[in-house]
Amino acid sequence: MNILIGHVQIRWHVLLPPVRLLALLFTVLFSLVLLVGSGPAYSFVLSGTSWATGEAVVRVDIGASNPPGDDQPNVVSGGPSTAELDAAYIEAMQSWSDSSTFRYVAVTDQGHSDPCESDTINGVKFADTTCFGEFGGATLAVQQRWTSGATITKTGTIFKNTIEWDIYSGNWTGVAEFRRVAVHELGHGLGLDHTLVTGSIMEALAGDTETPQADDIAGAAAYYDVDSDDVGLADDNCPLDANSDQLDTDEDGQGDACDADQDGDGIYSEAAVDASVGLNPLGSSLFAVGPNSGNPAFAFMAQTFSVAIEGDLQRLDLPVYCPSGDLELEIRNVVSGEPGSSVLGSATFTGGVGVPTTNSGVVEYSLSAAGLSSGSSYALVLEADGECRWITSSEGYAGGIGYLSTSGSNWQDIGDFAFQTFIDPSPTDNCPTVSNPGQEDTDNNGIGDACDFPDDEDGDTVAAEDDLDDNDPFVCQDLDGDSCDDCSVAGMPDTANDGPDNESDGICDAGDPDDDNDGWSDIQEALLSTDPLDELSFLTLNSAYISLHKLWDMNGDGVEEVGQFGLRNNNNKPQLVVTDPATGATVRTYTWEDDWYNPEFVQVSDRNGDGIAEVAIFGLAKADLRPQLTIKDGTNAAVVVDTFSWPANWSKVRMVELDDSSGDGVTELAIFGFDINSQQAKLVVRNGVDPDLQLPTTSWPANWNNVSFVQTPDVNADGIDEVAIFGQRVGNNRNQLVIKDGLDPDIKHDVYNWGDNWDEPRYVRLDDLNSDQVEEVALAGIRRDDSRAQMIVKNGTNRSQGVRNYGWPAVLTNPSYMRVPDRDGDGRAELGMVGVRSDNGRTQIIVKKGSSQQTLESVGWNTTWVDGVVYILDDLSLDQLQDYALLGNHFNAGYAQLPVIDSATGTILRTFSWPSMDATKATLVQLSDMNGDNIPEVGLYSAESGSGVLEIKNGANHAQLLFRVTWPAAWY
Numbered sequence: 001m002n003i004l005i006g007h008v009q010i011r012w013h014v015l016l017p018p019v020r021l022l023a024l025l026f027t028v029l030f031s032l033v034l035l036v037g038s039g040p041a042y043s044f045v046l047s048g049t050s051w052a053t054g055e056a057v058v059r060v061d062i063g064a065s066n067p068p069g070d071d072q073p074n075v076v077s078g079g080p081s082t083a084e085l086d087a088a089y090i091e092a093m094q095s096w097s098d099s100s101t102f103r104y105v106a107v108t109d110q111g112h113s114d115p116c117e118s119d120t121i122n123g124v125k126f127a128d129t130t131c132f133g134e135f136g137g138a139t140l141a142v143q144q145r146w147t148s149g150a151t152i153t154k155t156g157t158i159f160k161n162t163i164e165w166d167i168y169s170g171n172w173t174g175v176a177e178f179r180r181v182a183v184h185e186l187g188h189g190l191g192l193d194h195t196l197v198t199g200s201i202m203e204a205l206a207g208d209t210e211t212p213q214a215d216d217i218a219g220a221a222a223y224y225d226v227d228s229d230d231v232g233l234a235d236d237n238c239p240l241d242a243n244s245d246q247l248d249t250d251e252d253g254q255g256d257a258c259d260a261d262q263d264g265d266g267i268y269s270e271a272a273v274d275a276s277v278g279l280n281p282l283g284s285s286l287f288a289v290g291p292n293s294g295n296p297a298f299a300f301m302a303q304t305f306s307v308a309i310e311g312d313l314q315r316l317d318l319p320v321y322c323p324s325g326d327l328e329l330e331i332r333n334v335v336s337g338e339p340g341s342s343v344l345g346s347a348t349f350t351g352g353v354g355v356p357t358t359n360s361g362v363v364e365y366s367l368s369a370a371g372l373s374s375g376s377s378y379a380l381v382l383e384a385d386g387e388c389r390w391i392t393s394s395e396g397y398a399g400g401i402g403y404l405s406t407s408g409s410n411w412q413d414i415g416d417f418a419f420q421t422f423i424d425p426s427p428t429d430n431c432p433t434v435s436n437p438g439q440e441d442t443d444n445n446g447i448g449d450a451c452d453f454p455d456d457e458d459g460d461t462v463a464a465e466d467d468l469d470d471n472d473p474f475v476c477q478d479l480d481g482d483s484c485d486d487c488s489v490a491g492m493p494d495t496a497n498d499g500p501d502n503e504s505d506g507i508c509d510a511g512d513p514d515d516d517n518d519g520w521s522d523i524q525e526a527l528l529s530t531d532p533l534d535e536l537s538f539l540t541l542n543s544a545y546i547s548l549h550k551l552w553d554m555n556g557d558g559v560e561e562v563g564q565f566g567l568r569n570n571n572n573k574p575q576l577v578v579t580d581p582a583t584g585a586t587v588r589t590y591t592w593e594d595d596w597y598n599p600e601f602v603q604v605s606d607r608n609g610d611g612i613a614e615v616a617i618f619g620l621a622k623a624d625l626r627p628q629l630t631i632k633d634g635t636n637a638a639v640v641v642d643t644f645s646w647p648a649n650w651s652k653v654r655m656v657e658l659d660d661s662s663g664d665g666v667t668e669l670a671i672f673g674f675d676i677n678s679q680q681a682k683l684v685v686r687n688g689v690d691p692d693l694q695l696p697t698t699s700w701p702a703n704w705n706n707v708s709f710v711q712t713p714d715v716n717a718d719g720i721d722e723v724a725i726f727g728q729r730v731g732n733n734r735n736q737l738v739i740k741d742g743l744d745p746d747i748k749h750d751v752y753n754w755g756d757n758w759d760e761p762r763y764v765r766l767d768d769l770n771s772d773q774v775e776e777v778a779l780a781g782i783r784r785d786d787s788r789a790q791m792i793v794k795n796g797t798n799r800s801q802g803v804r805n806y807g808w809p810a811v812l813t814n815p816s817y818m819r820v821p822d823r824d825g826d827g828r829a830e831l832g833m834v835g836v837r838s839d840n841g842r843t844q845i846i847v848k849k850g851s852s853q854q855t856l857e858s859v860g861w862n863t864t865w866v867d868g869v870v871y872i873l874d875d876l877s878l879d880q881l882q883d884y885a886l887l888g889n890h891f892n893a894g895y896a897q898l899p900v901i902d903s904a905t906g907t908i909l910r911t912f913s914w915p916s917m918d919a920t921k922a923t924l925v926q927l928s929d930m931n932g933d934n935i936p937e938v939g940l941y942s943a944e945s946g947s948g949v950l951e952i953k954n955g956a957n958h959a960q961l962l963f964r965v966t967w968p969a970a971w972y
Contacts, residue, residue, distance in 0.1 A: 043197050049147045050191040051521030054224045054233025055103040056095060056155060059123040060086050064112040065125035066161075073126040073159070076175060078164045084854070085178060088167050089124055089157075091805050091853065092182035095211045098755055099802065100220035101232030102190045104788075115144065115156020122154055122189075124182075135160045140206060141181050143188035155189040157182060169804050169852040170770070171208045180210040192219045202712045211802030214707065230732075244732065249433060260425070262433055267426035268309055269432035297819045302339045302381040304330070309425050313345060313369035317420035318390075320363065321356045325386015328456055331369040339379035339635050345369030351386060357842060359389075362420070363781040372423060380419065439575070442966035461492045483511025500535045509533075546943040546971050548923050548950065549601060552613060552634075554587050556579060559928050561587050562941075564948045565601040567970030574599040574617050577967060581939070581952060582930055584965050590615055590629055590637045595622050604657055607641050607688065614641055618655040621645070625651050627671050644691040646671050646684055656683065656709065659674070659720045661743050664689050664745045672709040674702075681707050681725050683745075698723055698745035700738055710763050712739050713796040715749050722749055725764035728756070734900060735761045735779055752799045754779040754792055764817060766793060767828045767850055769803050774804050780817040789815035789833045806848050808833045818845065820872065821882050823903075826851050832868045843886055859901050861886045861908075867920050874926055874936045876955050879904045887940075889919045896940060908959040914951055917942045927952065930962060937962060945969075 063082035066073050073085060080088070086108065093104035113123030116131035129135065130142050139160060139665040147156040159165065165178045180201070187202045194204040200215045202411055212220075224233040229334035231243035236255075237246055243257035250264030260268045282473035313331060318329065328348045329605050333340040347367045349355040356363060372378065380390070431448035440449045450460045460473035468485070469475040476487040484499035499508035502515045509515045513530045525532040546566040554561045563578040567592075575589040589640055592599070599619040609613050612634040621628045626648040633639035646653075653673035666688035687693035700707075711721045721743035729736050735754040741747035754761070761781035769776050774796040783790050789808040795801040808815060812835035820830040828850035837860070838842050844860035861868065868888030876883050882905040890897050902909040914922070917940055925939040931954060939952035948967035954960035 011685045014694050040105075043195060044200075044202070044215050044222065044443065045193040045195045046219065046222060047145075047191050049150050049152050049186070050223040051102070051147065051152050051233075053102070054235075055105060056122050056152075056189065057105045057107055058124070058155075059107045059110050059122060060089050060114045060128065061108060062086055062089070062124060065114040071127065071161060072159045074164055076164045079165065080167045080178070080854075084167060085165075087807060088853070089182050091807050092179050092186055094790075094807070095183055095802065095805055096186055096190065096220070098805070099212045100190075101225035101230070102153070102220045102223070103204075103234045104186065104190075106111070114808045116158070119146075119154065122156060122830075124157045124159070124166075126159045128160050128161050133155070135162075138174050141185050143185040152189075152191060154300060157185045157189070159968065163582070167217045167852070167854060169210060172206060177206075181206065183211060187216060187219075190214065190220060191223050195219075208270075210804065211801075214800045217800075248494075250435070262431070263429070263431070263435045265429070265435040265437040267427065267429040267437060267439060268311070269429035290655040302379045303419075304334050304337070304339070304379050305421070306375065306377045307372050307421070307423060308374055309372075309423055310374050311372060311423040311425040312365065313372055313421060314368050314424050315422040316365045317362050317422070318365055319361060319392055320365075320388060321359055322351045322384060322386060322388040323357050325351050325384055327355045327388050327389070328383040328385075329365060329367050330381040330383070330816065332381055334377045334379050339381055344371075344378070355388075378473060420710040422852075429833065449532075460487050462487070480506075482507045484508035546948060547601065548925065548941040548943075548948065549576070549603075550925055551578060551603070551615075552633075554578060558583065559930055562925065562927075562950060562965065564943075564967045564971065566943075567599070569970060574601075575971065576601060576615060578966070579965055581927060581950065581963055581965050584963070588637050590630075590632050592617050596620065596628075597622055597625070600655075602629075602655060604669070606634070607631060607666060608633065610635060614908065620648075620653075624648050627655075627673075629669060642691055644686050645670055646686075647678050650674065650682075651676050654709070658685065658711075658723070659742060660688065661685075661720050662687055662689075667947065668695060674707075678702060681709070683709065683723055698740050698747045700740075704728060704736070704738075705730060705733075708763070710737070710765070711742075712737070712765065712777060714742070715774060715797050716741065717741070718743060728761075732756060735781075737763060739775060750799045752777060752794055755782050758782065759784055762817065764791065764819075766831075768796070769793065769828065769850065770795065772797065782815060786810055789817075791817070791831060804853060805865050806831055806853050808835075808846055808848075811834075811838050812844065812846065813838045818870065818872070820845075820847050822850070823847065823856055823881060824849060829890055830856055843870065843888075845870055845884060859884055859906050859907075860903075861888075861899055864891060865889065865897060865899065866891050869919075871924060873900065873938070875903075876900055876935055877902045877904060877909050878935070883909065887919050887922075887924050895919075898924070898938065898940070912938055912940075912953050914940045914942075916949075917951075918944060925950065925952075929955070943971075 064458060073082060084698045089176050090106045093106055097103050113121065114125045115121050115123040131144055135142065140163070141157060141159045145157065146712070158177070163176050165176045167178050181949040184791050192202050195202045195215060197203065197215045199209055200213045201209050201211060202216050202219070203209070210490060225231065227236070227240055227242040229236070229244040231246060232597060233239050237248055238255035241257040243255045244650040247256045248254065249256055249262045252264055253261070256262045262269060269710060316329060316882050326348055327536065328346060331344045332347040333342040333344065345368050347365070349365060349699050351357060351603050367918065382388045404833060427439060430439055430446060430450040434450045436448045436450035441447065442449050455464045457464060457470045458467070458473040460476050461468065462476040464470040465475050469808040473491040474487050475485055476493060478485055480486070480495040482498070486493040486495050486498045488499055489497050499510050505512070516534055527736035537753055546564060547612060549563045549565060550562050551561045553559060559582060561852050562581050563576045563580050565576045567573065568575050572594040574592045574596060575587060578588040579585065580587050596617065596619040599617045604614050604616055604619050606612055614631045614634045616629055618629045620626065627646040627650060629644040631641040633641050650671065650673035653671050656670045656672050658668040658670055662668065668685050668688045670683050670685040672683050685697065687695055704725065707725050707727035710724050710726050712724045714721050722739050722742045724737055724739040726737045728734065733756040735756070735758060737752040739749040741749060758779065758781035761779055764778040764780045766776045766778055768774060776793050776796045778791050778793040780791040782788070788810045791806040793803040793805065795803050812833060815833045815835035818832040818834050819831040822828060823830050826942050830847050830850050832845050832847045834845045841863045843859065844862045845859040847856060847857040848854065849856045865888030867888055868886045871885045871887060873885050875881060883900050883903055885898050885900040887896065896917040898912040899908045900911070921942060921944045923941040925941055927937045929935060930937050930952070933956050935955040937952050937955045939950050941948065942949040946969040950965040951961060952963040954962050
C-alpha cells in the first residue's frame with residue numbers, strides 16, 4: 001500500500017547568519033556520505049528519498065500557471081518574459097541531465113505547470129506562498145517533494161513572487177537569479193539536500209555557482225548510478241551490475257551482465273537472480289508471529305515469494321545484521337498463503353561471525369534448498385534469539401522506511417521488505433548464447449547441438465586439428481590464401497565471403513594492395529587522402545581548384561590586393577596571380593614548380609623580419625609523397641624563404657601554424673595527421689626559423705572517431721596556447737577534448753568530457769566568460785533528445801566546472817554556430833546560431849549575449865533566397881556595428897544576391913545582385929573603401945566560366961558596379 005506521508009519543503013536561503021543556518025540543518029533528517037580513497041573526496045548530502053526510475057517528467061509552462069492579470073512573475077523592469085523563464089528552467093533541468101546520471105524530461109505542451117493544483121503534475125510556478133504555507137523571510141524558492149516511503153512520487157518548484165527576479169550569469173549581484181536557483185531546487189527535486197561544500201550548487205546559500213559541480217554530480221550518482229558504470233538508472237539495463245556497454249543479447253531489456261538467460265530460450269545458464277533487491281519492496285505478504293501477534297509460542301517474521309525457474313536455492317542476499325545473538329534462516333513451504341511447517345532448507349548464522357553485528361549493507365548468506373519448482377511460492381523465515389535488524393533507507397539501504405528489529409521475542413515496525421535469491425537452475429543451459437529451448441545434445445558431451453560440432457570447441461564447423469584457433473569461431477583457416485580468414489565474416493568457412501572485396505576481383509581488401517584497381521596502392525592513397533575504394537578519386541590529385549584570396553596592400557594604395565590561385569593548364573605549375581582590384585593590373589605573380597599533388601595555397605606569418613606575411617603552398621611532393629611547404633617572400637616573388645618537409649607516413653594531413661615556442665620571434669610550423677601504421681593522431685612540429693630542427697612531437701591514442709586538431713587556451717600561463725584533439729571516444733561515443741601542453745607533449749593538462757547525445761558536435765573556443773583571465777572551451781551541437789541547438793561551456797582551467805549553457809529553439813533546423821563580434825560593448829564576443837526556421841522557412845541568426853544566456857538579437861531573411869549562407873560584414877550602415885548578410889540565389893531569378901541587414905533596425909539595408917553568378921559557386925569578398933565614402937565595398941568572385949571574374953559593388957550603393965577584375969582562362 002502506498003501512503004502519502006507528507007511533503008518536504010527544501011528552502012534555499014540567502015544572507016542567513018551562521019547560527020541560523022546550523023539550526024536549520026540540524027532540524028532536517030539527512031544522510032552525510034563521505035567517500036575517501038584514491039579518487040576525489042565528496043561530502044554530498046542525501047535526503048533518503050529518490051525517484052524509482054531515475055527520471056522525472058516536469059511540465060513547464062509558467063505563462064499558463066501565472067497568466068496575465070493573475071499573479072504574473074515578478075521580474076525586474078524590462079526583465080525576462082514567461083517564455084524566457086520557461087527556457088531558463090528547462091536549461092536548469094538539462095544541466096542535471098547533461099552532467100549527472102539523473103534525467104529530467106521537459107513537457108511544454110500540456111497546459112499549466114502548477115504543482116499545487118494536481119497530485120500528478122511535476123511543475124513550476126511563481127506564488128506568494130508555497131503549496132502548504134508561507135515562505136521563510138530570506139527564502140528564495142522551495143522545492144516540494146511528495147513521497148511514498150523512500151520513493152519520490154512528485155516534485156515542484158515554487159518561486160517566491162514577493163521579490164524581483166532576473167536571468168543573468170556571472171557573480172551573484174543580490175538580485176534573485178532565476179536559472180541558478182532553479183538548478184539548486186531541481187537538485188532537491190532529485191533527492192539531494194544541502195551540503196556544506198563551498199562552491200557546490202547544493203550549498204545552502206545562493207552565490208556565484210550556476211551549474212552542478214563535482215560534489216553535486218557525485219550525489220546524484222549515489223542514487224542513480226549505484227553500479228558506477230556511468231549509465232543512469234533510467235537507462236541502465238543492469239542497475240546493480242556495472243555494464244557500460246549495455247550489451248543485451250536476447251533484447252529482453254535485461255543486460256547480459258545480470259541476465260541468467262542471455263539467449264532468451266527459457267533455460268538458465270548460471271545461478272539466477274529470482275527476486276531483486278531494489279528501490280521498491282516486493283509486494284508479498286509479511287507474517288510476524290510472536291507475543292504481539294497473539295501467539296507467544298513463536299517469534300519470527302516471514303515473507304512469501306515465488307520463483308520462476310526450476311532449481312536449487314544456493315544463496316540469499318539480505319540487508320540484515322544482529323547487534324546480539326544468532327540468526328536462523330529457513331525456506332519453508334506455503335500453505336493457504338502462509339508459511340507452512342515443512343522446512344526445505346535452513347542455516348544458523350552466529351552473531352559476529354556468520355552475521356555482522358553492525359550495519360554492513362546487503363550480506364550474502366549461504367542457504368541450500370533443493371528442488372524449487374517454477375511458479376511455486378515459498379516462504380523466507382527469520383528467527384532471532386537476540387536482537388536483529390533489517391536495514392532500510394534510514395540506515396543507508398533503499399528498501400523502505402525505518403527498519404525491522406527484534407529483541408528475540410517480537411519484531412517491530414514490520415512492513416514488506418526486499419531481498420535477493422540465487423537459484424542454481426536445473427537444467428543448466430548447454431548453449432548459453434544460442435537459443436535452444438529443447439536442449440538437444442546428441443553426443444551427450446554437455447554442449448547442445450545448436451552450438452556443437454564434432455571435435456569443434458568454437459562451433460565454426462572446422463575440426464580442431466584444422467582450426468587455427470578452436471576457441472574463436474571467427475578464426476579458422478585461409479584456404480584461398482587472400483590474407484583473410486575464411487571464417488572472419490560468418491563464423492564458419494566461406495572463401496567467397498571472407499572479408500570485403502571492393503572491386504570483386506576475388507582478393508579480399510585486407511590482402512589486396514590496390515582495392516579499387518586504379519593503379520595507386522592503398523598505402524599511396526592513404527598518404528594522398530584519396531579513397532582507396534574509389535577508382536576515380538585519383539583523378540583529382542593534381543587539381544588545386546581555382547580560388548580567390550584577399551591579400552595585403554602590396555602597392556600602397558590603401559586597398560588590399562586580390563589573387564587567383566590554381567594550376568596553369570599548360571604546365572601544371574601552381575601559380576598565384578596578384579591583381580590590383582581598382583585597376584586590374586597584375587601586381588605580382590608567384591609560381592612554384594610542377595612537383596606537387598593536391599597543392600593548397602596558404603599564407604603564413606612573417607618569416608624574414610620585414611613585417612609582411614609570406615605566401616606558400618602546401619601539398620604532397622610527387623617524388624616521395626612527403627608533406628611539404630614551400631614559402632616565398634611576400635614582397636619578392638622570386639625569393640624562396642624556406643622549404644619545410646615531413647616524413648611520408650601520414651593520412652588526412654594538414655598544415656598548422658603554432659605559437660612561437662622556441663623564443664626566436666617566429667611562429668613554428670607543423671603538420672597534423674594520422675600515422676598510417678598506428679592510426680594515432682600526431683602533431684609533428686618544425687622550428688619556424690630552421691626547417692631541419694624538429695621540435696617535440698605530440699601524440700594521442702588511436703581510440704577516437706571524427707578527430708580534429710584544435711588549439712586551446714593557455715592554461716598554465718606560459719604564453720603558449722595548448723594543443724588538443726576533439727572527437728568521439730570509441731566505445732562510449734562521448735565527445736572529448738584531450739589537451740596537451742603546447743611546449744611539452746609529455747604533459748597532458750586535462751580531458752574534457754561531454755555526453756554522447758549530440759549530432760554535428762564541434763569544439764568552440766570562447767572568450768573569458770568568468771573573468772579568470774583564461775578563455776573557455778565549449779561543445780556546440782544539436783541535442784538528439786529534443787533537436788535543439790545547444791552549447792555547453794566549461795571553465796578553460798577546470799573541466800568539472802560548468803560556466804554556462806546556451807540553448808536555441810528547436811524550430812531552428814540545420815543550425816550552425818557563428819562567432820559574432822562584441823555587440824553590447826562588454827568586451828566579449830557574442831554567440832550566434834544560424835539555421836532555417838521550420839515554421840516559416842526563413843533563414844535566421846539568433847544571437848546570445850556572451851556574458852549571459854539572454855537573446856541579444858534575432859534577425860532573419862524571408863524565403864526569397866535559397867541555398868543561403870550567412871556572413872558578418874564590416875560596418876555598411878555606419879552604426880559602429882558589423883552587419884549581417886545572406887549570400888544566396890534569388891528563388892525566381894536564379895542568380896546571386898546579398899541582402900544586408902541593418903544592425904540598428906533589423907531590416908534590410910540594401911541588396912546587392914550579381915546576375916551572371918551562381919551563389920553556390922561564388923566567393924564573397926569585402927574590400928576597404930575604394931571610392932572615398934568611408935564605407936567598405938562588397939565583391940563576388942566566380943570562375944565557373946573558366947575565367948576568374950571579380951565584380952566589386954559600391955558598399956553604399958548596391959546598384960553601382962565600381963570595378964570588374966578578370967583573369968584569363970589559363971588555370972584549372
